[in-house]
Amino acid sequence: MTSQFKQFSFKKIGLSTITAGMLDQLTQQNLREFIKVIFLRKGSRIQIDFKQYELAQDAIFFITEGQYYQLGETGTDGLLLYYNRDFYCVALHDKEVSCDGILFHNVYDIPVVYLDEERSAQIQSYLKEIASEFNAEDTTAEEMLRILLKQIIIRSTRIWKEANQAPAPESGDSKQEMEFARKFSQLVEWNYTTKHGVAEYAELLNLTPKALHKRIARYSTQTPNDIIKNRILLEAKRLLVHTSLTVKEIGYKLGYDDPAYFVRFFTNQASVSPQHFRKDYQLTGEVS
Structure with a gap:
């Protein structure tokens, strides 16, 4: 899998492998209209706006349409999932995991969730399922993609809140x-x-x-x-x-x-x- 894309009317979603040969296609300029979820493996580098990240462990980044980012040219390895607001933007319910939720706009200004081995494997399993759904011709493919995306956001929100000492949901x-x-x-x-x-x-x-x-x-x-x-x-x-x-x-x-x-x-x-x-x-x- 190098790059996959699906469009359901106005709703768009894509998934790309991050490799040296793909960097020109995965720029902010080319993906400006999309919200981005970027999974990067240990050793990868990324700059978001004016902050550099050199990863000592796997991590997942949540980037809004207006944020600028640049992937490291060497040693950067992972997957970039992108979608527009028509595809997924919960406005009335589940505000915490919407496209304007904690991971995308928060008073902590932290767009990254660091993953241990177990949680990284879990996120990667969701991304693998998403990659498989791109090949499905079933009429339920759109909804399955949306469900898997939401699972990534929910899991990441829980990890983010735990790591940043956010209030317990209970x-x-x-x-x-x-x-x-x-x-x-x-x-x-x-x-x-x-x-x-x-x-x-x-x-x-x-x-x-x-x-x-x-x-x-x-x-x-x-x-x-x-x-x-x-x-x-x-x-x-x-x-x-x-x-x-x-x-x-x-x-x-x-x-x-x-x-x-x-x-x-x-x-x-x-x-x-x-x-x-x-x-x-x-x-x-x-x-x-």
Whole structure:
């Protein structure tokens, strides 16, 4: 199996083996419209946005449409599963394992789940079943693919919560707090270009800024203000590196009408000006 793809009306899903010869086809540019689930074996390398991962054990990554990633050119081995929101995006039920769930948008900003041997074998067995379903001509193939994808997401969500000391699901209060953190993350994702202050998000959640800070602090080392500012900064860095927009245009795109204010914000957060960040990245391919 090198690359497989199925389309059911508007619903699309694909699976590719990650090899040196396939890297040009598995770029962010070619798969921009898809959500990605990337299983990588020990020794593989990947960069997601501006963070490098060199794996000492097997791992699985969950990448949204807007995230940038680059697979290591040598020694990287695994599978890349991709699908669009029409294929799988639980909106009304099972929010925790939806395409906007814990693995894709969370206050911890962790897109990776590390796997021990037993759990890695389990995830690989699901991926193997998915590969087999691509060859099935049965009318139930679409639903079976969706079920297997959901199993991967559910299993990975459980591992992620365990590893990141998330609240136990048995506790009603804890489960409610986890859903609250997810909802806050989602609100930031939807509104960071227009709402930059904690008070604006607190109002959306019918809380005071102090109460919002207290609830987020229970399960995150970041404050609500950190989370909002970091999301704006991440998008600014993406636009500086991956587009030819001017600094002024990027500021406008992110909701800053005053270009000078945006430059001050970026410089304070990144300890380097937007112009120097872009120049340094173009020269080295690394974040200064």
